[in-house]
Structures are given as C-alpha cells and as structure tokens.
Amino acid sequence: MTGDHSTGAPQYQVAAVRRALAEDERTAEQGIKVTVRGDTILLSGDVECARRRDEIAEVVHEVVPAMRIYNDIKVTEAGEPTGREEFR
Amino acid sequence: MIRIAAIGDVHLSKDTGGRFRPALRTLDEHADALLLAGDLTRHGTVEEAKVVAAEFGSLSVPVVAVLGNHDYHSNRSAEVTEVLADAGISVLEGQSAIVPVDGRKVGIAGVKGFGGGFAGKCASAFGEPEIKAFVEHTEVAAAKLRGALEAMDCDVRIALTHYSPVSDTLRGEPPEIYPFLGCYQLGEAIDSCDTALAIHGHAHYGTEQGFTPGGVRVRNVAHPIIRAAYAIYCIE
C-alpha cells in the first residue's frame, strides 16, 4: 500500500486510497467515498469528529501527494432524536 | 407500547468519548431499552472499549449490544466484551437478553453475523479452504442467531446483528460489496422464529428501512444513517 499513486488509472488510485483509509491504523475508515476527476480527488461521507476528517485527508495526501484534495466529509450529529417510528 | 432505542457504528475512541452522553441523559423518557448494533469502537482495543463503557454504561434503561467487525480488529473481542459487561452492558454473541416492559417480556437475540451475500448472489462453501472458512463463519453465525431466537421464552422477539440480514437496507451501497455487508442466512433465521423486528448496522451508506422475505421489519441503525444519538421504534 506504500508508494505514490498520484499518477495512473483513476480506478487504481481510488482502490489505493480506499484500502489505505481502511488499513491505516490512523484512519481505520471503511465508509469514505472516494472519487477521482483528473488531478482532483473528492472525499465524502460521514465521520465521528473533525479530527478524523483531517486525519483522513493526511493519509490520502500521503497516497496521492500530487493530487488536489476536496475534503467534503461531514461530522455526524449525535443529538436527541426528533421523532420516532410507531409500528402498527 | 414497547419503545426500543437503537444505534450502531458509533466507532468510539478517546477522541470522540462523551459525544453521545448528553443526548442519553433523557433516554428513559423516550425508550425502555437501548440496543447497540456493533462497531462500537474504532480498532477494537480495550482502551476504546472503556470509552464505550463510559458512554453507554449506567444508563437509565437496560443496554444490550452485539460487537461489529471493528470490535474484532485487535483480536481482543473477549476483553472488549468483559469491559462492556462490567459496565452493565449485555453483549450477545449467540445469546439473548430479556427486558420486561409493562408486564410483557421483550426478548433480544444477538449475534455479530457475517457477510456472504444474498439469495442467488452469494458465496458457496466450495473449492479452496479460504472460501469454505468464510461461508462456514456465515453459517455458524446464522445458526447461533436461530438458536438464540428459538430458545427465548418471551412475548416479543427482536433480532440484533451487526451485519445485515437483508439487501433492502443496503440500498445506497455499491451492489458489488453487498456480500461483505450481510447474508441471507441471518434473514432466514429471523423468518423462522416469529420475530417482531430486526436491527442491524454496518452499512453506513445503506437505508434505514427494509423487510425480510418473510415480512419482518428490518432497520439499519448505522449512525451515519440515523444522524442522531439513537433511533426509536415503538412496538404495539
């Protein structure tokens, strides 16, 4: 999983980034969407805190250092629910 | 009415401890029990389990959990289970818990479950030992769930898993990875036992609502789907 994946087919870039996010102990994230468009990499999905969002960008940067990163990952709300479902 | 709160995939570690606690303070006003659908930790370490214990321990209602694949990552599932149990959380892996609600007995049967895929598009125990071991793990998990559901003496049966028993609640995930998200054998076990509700997690991009082939309601409570500290389901 090491090495610079900044060049090559976008499919392999996505594969390298997704595996790094899951297998790198700093991130251990399987739920991030990774999209490649030209020299830009788009990250989306949900994580549990802002620090994790930043750690993900760090790991992605190591895998594809020459690519521009759009980090659109959001932090999931953990407040009281506003509704409930009633089965009848 | 039986009010079940449920949440999965909270992926807690030191950096996120305390996030859920404020919303949990009023839990007993909304629910009679809280179910945790696995992936409670990020790496499955004992340290992270302690964060989970602090977050979901000593609440005002009974808490029943299964572990998820993340909780197995450090090969410490036994210690993780122990830390949670010490905090009063019932961790199920082929066992059940009975919660009394308004004179009725609510039985919760739980297992982590596993992948394998869904009817017609699933793995078979054929060929290399690696694929046989994979399918064997699926079959064993489903048998454990069936055994726990059958053995419960209760008025209302609930199945709690991490992996999904149906493909309905995976909509939104790429179809290519369905075999890693659940298996039909869990659904088959649920359908064989007059189950009222099936709760699971694991599919962060799936959808909340689904049905088993036998018509049992299924709810995917992965945190990114629920977008709150927990969801509430009320059974008449």
Ligand SMILES: [Fe+2]
């Ligand atoms: Fe998860």
Ligand SMILES: [Fe+2]
């Ligand atoms: Fe999971």
